[in-house]
Amino acid sequence: MEIKLRIDGKEKKFVASFVPFTLKRKALEQEIEMNKEGANPLTNLDIKLDLMVEAFDNQFTKDELENGLNTIGSDNVFYETVGVNVLGYRPLKELKKIQFEQEKLGKLMEKEAKRNKKK
Incomplete structure (x- = not known):
């Protein structure tokens, strides 16, 4: 280091x-x-x-x-x-990548939930 x-x-x-x-x-x-x-x-x-x-x-x-x-x-x-x-601990870059992926997944899940409500 x-x-x-x-x-x-x-x-x-x-x-x-x-x-x-x-x-x-x-x-x-x-x-x-x-x-x-x-x-x-x-x-x-x-x-x-x-x-x-x-x-x-x-x-x-x-x-x-x-x-x-x-x-x-x-x-x-x-x-x-x-x-x-x-x-x-995990490096900051790795944590930011995980956070980004979780946010992306959360948005996809929200879209899917809205789509299922409309059905």
Whole structure:
């Protein structure tokens, strides 16, 4: 997996080819905490940042991540890095394709139901 950050005005690419399995447990534990009712969004952000730094084996600091990651699309970066690569969730492209297919199927079913009502 890789991430691009702007550090000292220059874009730098970081690569992690190995993520220890212990990070999966940590990510799951923290996901549970982040999804609790009344969870603090700032605490959740800190959790995400810490997981990202750890996932890349501290190749950059939390401060470098926070200041060097483009906020546009940052949720996707967090999801793809921790959600997909660490927790094994489906990639966003795949989820969007499934959603599109489900919407398409739903529309077809609505048309069929309307056609059957007319009969």
